[in-house]
Amino acid sequence: MSITQQHALDTYRAQHLGEIPPPAPGTYDRQTTRELRGRLEFRAVLTGRPARGRLRRALGRLVRPRPRSAC
Template sequence: MSITQQYLLDTYRAQRLGETPQPPPGTHDLRTLRELRGYRQFRAVVAERPAHGRLRRALGRLLHPQARSAC
């Protein structure tokens, strides 16, 4: 059974029982991703690591290994 079929079945059951139907699949995906990003940034701060820009810095080191400063 696909997720769409399950959603339609749940909506039908909720309607028959007089309950409020669940939101359609994918409704809260962006909010969930934002919360996950915020949680990862929080964990980075707690672990005393940079909270953002880690991926870009790592890719920069891979693409330009000789561009490091001499400080």
């Protein structure tokens, strides 16, 4: 059974039971991925490993701000 078929079945069941239908597949994928990445970066910092990605860039901007261009 595909994801789409499972979602259709779950929606049908929810409708007949008077419940709220489930969200469509993939609705919260980006949010979940960002939260997982943030949690992993936070754990890395707590264990003493260097931060990577967005967290490292944000911390780097606080420590040494970029000079602004005159243009």
